[in-house]
Amino acid sequence: MKYFKKLLGDRIYLSPRSIEDLEKFTEWMNDFEVTDYTGRSGQIMSLEGERKHLEQNYNPEATFSIITLDGDKLIGTVGLERINYTHRTATLGIFIGDKDYLSKGYGTEAIRLLLDYGFNYMNLHSVKLELMSFNERALKCYKKCGFKETGRIRENRFINGNYYDTITMDILESEFTESYIRNKNIQK
Secondary structure, eight states: OOOOOSEEOSSEEEEEOOGGGHHHHHHHTTOHHHHHHHTOTTSOOOHHHHHHHHHHTOOTTTEEEEEETTTOOEEEEEEEEEEETTTTEEEEEEEEOOGGGTTTTHHHHHHHHHHHHHHHTSOOSEEEEEEETTOHHHHHHHHHTTOEEEEEEEEEEEETTEEEEEEEEEEEGGGOOOOOOTTOSSOO
16 A cells, blocks of 8 residues: 655655555444444444445545555544534544554544644634543543533443443644644645
């Protein structure tokens, strides 16, 4: 698979997501260790089902694969979804599917690259997200990236026999002041 270094970071780069990675995404979407954190564990994902999901949730402006600089290895996906250009808002979606890369800062780097792109190139004002209350690893990552908790929907998600709260968070462009994209020509 050929990847393209659209957004270059320190250890990873973000490449436009390709349908050619369908089998890898389908493998990840059938792994409880991945899907419990995305809320998709209650679904069986076939190749055709994942193809349909990828096509329906594809935004050519801001849907990326996360690729390691060392070895060009696909480790996950990140994107801005539900972009509203009138209100300048979007929703962040991310997961690291390769378990060898969890809890090592790759998700944080991917989010920072995407936020830099969203705020400084797409002219967004606010990016929001949702996560389940048991996902402490993601909560720590989002706070590290500058997201702030904006609310909680109680017992909103049912996973493995239990109900969990959904936490909502957001970050405003004024709260994001760093530059993370290493291949920019114009620096702030």
